[in-house]
Amino acid sequence: MTRSRPALPFRLLPAALALVLCAAPAAAQTARAPEAPQRPRPYPVFETPEFARAVERGTRTRTGRPGPRYWTQYARYRLNAELDPATRRLAGQGTIQYQNRSPDVLTELYVHLAPNLTAPGVIRNRPVQETGGMELSRVIAQGRTLAAAEALDSLGTPAYVVSGTVARLRLPQPLAPGQTADLGFSWSYVVPPDGTPRTGTDGEVFYIAYWYPQVAVYDDVSGWQADPYMGNAEFYMGYADYDVSLTVPEGWLVASTGTLQNAQEVLTPQTLSRLEAARTQAGVVHVVTADDRAAGRATRTARGGRLTWRYTAPGVRDFAWGTSPRYLWDATHAVAGDADGDGDADTTAIHTFYRPERVSWAWDQSARYARHSIEFLSRYLWPYPYPHMTAVDGIVSCSGMEYPMMTCIGGRRDTLSLYSVTVHEIAHMWFPMQVGSDERRHSWQDEGLTRFNQAQAMREFFSGYDLESIARNQYLDLARKGSEYAGGQVELMRHGDLYPTAGSAFSVASYAKMATNLAMLRALLGEETFMRAYREYGRRWLGKHPQPYDLWNTFEEVSGRDLDWFWRTWWYETWTLDQAIGEVRITGDRMEVEVMDRGLAPMPVRLAVTRADGRVERIEVPVDVWLAGARRHTVPVSGAATVTRVEIDPENTFADIDRSNQAWTRTR
Secondary structure, three states, X not given: OOOOOOXXXXXXXXXXXXXXXXXXXXXXXXXXXXXXXXXXXXXXXXXXXHHHHHHHHOOEOOOOOEOOOOOOOEEEEEEEEXXXXXXXXXXXXXXXXXXXXXXXXEEEEEEXXXXXXXXXXXXXXXXXXXXXOOEEEEEEEOOEEOEEOOOOOOOOOOEEEEEOOEEEEEEEEEEOOOOEEEEEEEEEEEOOEEOEOOOEEXXXXXXXXXXXXXXXXXXXXXXXXXXXXXOOOOOXXXXXXXXXXXXXXXXXXXXXXXXXXXXXXXXXXXXXXXXXXXXXXXXXXXXXXXXXXXXXOOEXXXXXXXXXXXXXXXXXXXXXXXXXXXXXXXXXXXXXXXXXXXXXXXXXXXXXXXXXXXXHHXXXXXXXXXXXXXXXXXXXXXXXXXXXXXXXXXXXXXXEEEEOOEEEEOOOOOHHHHXXXXXXXXXXXXXXXXXOOOOOOXXXXXXXXXXXXXXXXXXXXXXXXXXXXXXXXXXXXXXXXXXXXXXXXXXXXXXXXXXXXXXXXXXXXXXXXXXXXXXXXXXXXXXXXXXXXXXXXXXXXXXXXXXXXXXXXXXXXXXXXXXXXXXXXXXXXXXXXXXXXXXXXXEOOEEEEEEEEOOOOOOOEEEEEEEOOOOEEEEEEOOHHHHOOOOEEEEEEEOHHHEEEEEEOOOOOOOEOOHXXXXXXXXX
């Protein structure tokens, strides 16, 4: 962002002045080609009024650091759930201690009820089979039972209203800063069939996600962020401690967020012994084999035929679990670095759960894939902080989906595909699990960063595999289709539920284009500066809720550069880059190379001048030339007789839409 930010956000400037700012010609503009209109020049990125107020209150800064008065809310969940596989019904009850760490008095709370995505009449943007949604049989707040209402009355009567996937609770007493509100819920719902986004059952595996009432995020910028869950855009979640008890049939294995607290009560001595061996052995240990899948061998037996598994997970933003009687269980460990700062390298347990027939899909290698993912990303970013990482063979509609300390992977996979989705979902343990951005409103802020990190891991694991090029080409393929194409390119700064439902606009913007933006930013800043800024952004916002401005401001502060033109071009617009070599004039020993900026996206021009002896000289035309309004620029090159080739960006660093016009080669 510009260092001299105006006091008022751009949206408050008069419309006529806005037009002047965007269209005023530069004083010293070079000649334009007759066929090329005067280029639009990207105006600065201006804050929203909400972010500006947060800066004024001291919770945010314009350096990318949290402000001295920054705060986040916190909660403690104690949840109990019992799954009846025969009826597919999950019954739960639990309490939530909600801490108001904000400076505001809260009279209401908002609670997400994600299973209501399957309720009749709920607005959604992905098809699901309706199974009735979540039934709330008890809602308690501050010691009082709240009644269900069609609407909250103006008298302030304690009650709750359910609207789609969100419940609004009117508290009996205002919740002052520093106080805690105790909530209680009892609920049940039918686990939906495979096909519902990110959770469900295929009859063999139950993957249980977003299964409990979860308090919405109340943050320092937006206040309550209670956007409904519509099926496409993902999640914005607050940090909390979890104590969860899960009751399932004996012989069923459970994979879960958190640390198992009663292993001696649910696992046999054989299973426990193999788990202990996996903590120290170099290879992968088969904890539960095909012959072990039964009560008395994998798990203990229990009176009544049901076992309760208890887990705790401090400081995470969610809790998910999967269970099946058909799972095999492999385990190993990863060396993740010094996450706790005690000077010693920490190890993380690695678990994978999969069905026997998945061996032909490379699942017998999944523990090795997860181990490499954790170890690489701990080196590339910062050490993995959680006690385990678990990959679960799940329902097809999970495809690949992240949850704290675990991922659900569905569908047929080969070696490349299984490693690719494994490392992508594990990379989400950094963004957004540790750096808790708002995925619903800014999906690129976790998906694009994760796709970029995934590309770095795949380059190492597969010895040069270039996912960055694949992502760039995915973006370019859509960008070349133009605005008239249905489901075409859409800007990144768009709510995740407001993308076209047809086509690949969402996935290209959130994943491919954002990963490409980071690769281009790395090229602009250089590897060392980019990585210093990237890691600094993560360090600053661990356990917090960064806005896009916090990411951009961090890069600007660390690099010492004003990059508003870059953010505006690649996040707010769908402009494309098209640099070309025009006329090449040779007079004696002097060469003049005309470079043309034929697109709308301004970027530096990086020329490679190749000599007859093989030497390559680099010349850069700074972006300021185009920001001043030029469409053409002449680059002088000496020693014309020895020049054999001039090319723009031969490494394909920048996402240029037409590579056919970027090189000149001497023909004689």
